[in-house]
Amino acid sequence: MLPATAFGVFQFGLHALLVIIATVFACVVSEYVFEKVTKRTVTISDFSAVVTGMILALNCPSEIPLWIPMLGGVFAIVIVKQIYGGLGQNFMNPALAARCFLLISFAGKMSSFTLDGVTTATPLNVMKTAWKAGESNLGVDLMAMFIGKIPGTIGEVSVIALLIGAAYLLVRKVISIRIPATYILTFAVFAFIFGRQDMGYVLAELCGGGLIFGAFFMATDYVTSPITPRGQIIFGVCLGILTGLFRIFGGSAEGVSYAIIFCNLLVPLIEKVTKPVAFGKGGKK
Secondary structure: OHHHHHHHHHHHOHHHHHHHHHHHHHHHHHHHHHHHHOOOOOOHHHOHHHHHHHHHHHOOOOOOOOHHHHHHHHHHHHHHHHOOOOOOOOOOOHHHHHHHHHHHHOHHHHOOOEEOOEEOOOHHHHHHHHHHOOOOOOOOOHHHHHHOOOOOOOOOOOHHHHHHHHHHHHHOOOOOOHHHHHHHHHHHHHHHHHOOOOHHHHHHHHHOOOHHHHHHHHOOOOOOOOOOHHHHHHHHHHHHHHHHHHHHHOOOOOOHHHHHHHHHHHHHHHHHHOOOOOOOOOOOO
8 A cells, every 4th residue: 555655645745644644543552452451462563453544544535634534543443343353353344434434424524625735526526417417528637537636535546556556466466356356347347337338437437536446455355355266256246336336326426435345244145155065075984
């Protein structure tokens, strides 16, 4: 996530860096305090709390008051992660659960985006307004979306920075391509069929919002995604369809976070139906 983080700080300035530091701090301290109070082994050295804090911070607007993402960090660690037993026991992505909690609780602050000091609509909102009005012009600059010169959350704006980080994860075999590729392809087909039969529109939908960020850095979370190859493909298809439904037919222009946490809940069922069948059977002893 470092390339996207660096670009976000470069694009949005010092306050974006403070949001990242404060959120990571809140997550680490929450984990330390909770594990001390409950007399568990302190696990902050595994850096999972740091990753949770970074993901949550990069999903927040750059000008958000610091106490809001810090509250989200406490929610992510204590309510979603530690209460269920800690790392490996949580049933949904802690950072995304916290983001959805903040979106519901502080909708105005979480949906206010600035660029060069001016509060403005994100490209997804611009496209959704144009689509509802039946306008043929998308009203967005695709190259600016790819580079990142657009309003949005700290970590989602630059597709090229996200792809650099994603390439590193794939080369190092930290993640598999199955979930991101299936997710992106399914959403692209859905957007083309039910949105606009226009490749420019589809590419803009792919570059806008948190789709690329979510596909490579959140949907691939080991704990909350399937471990079976077939299950990962089904998981990606479900993500693509739900994101398409939320974006195109829902009231909001975005839907990645809700799609991922909803599909997190389906993982036990997906793994149950895609569990490999044992080959052969044991003989008599």
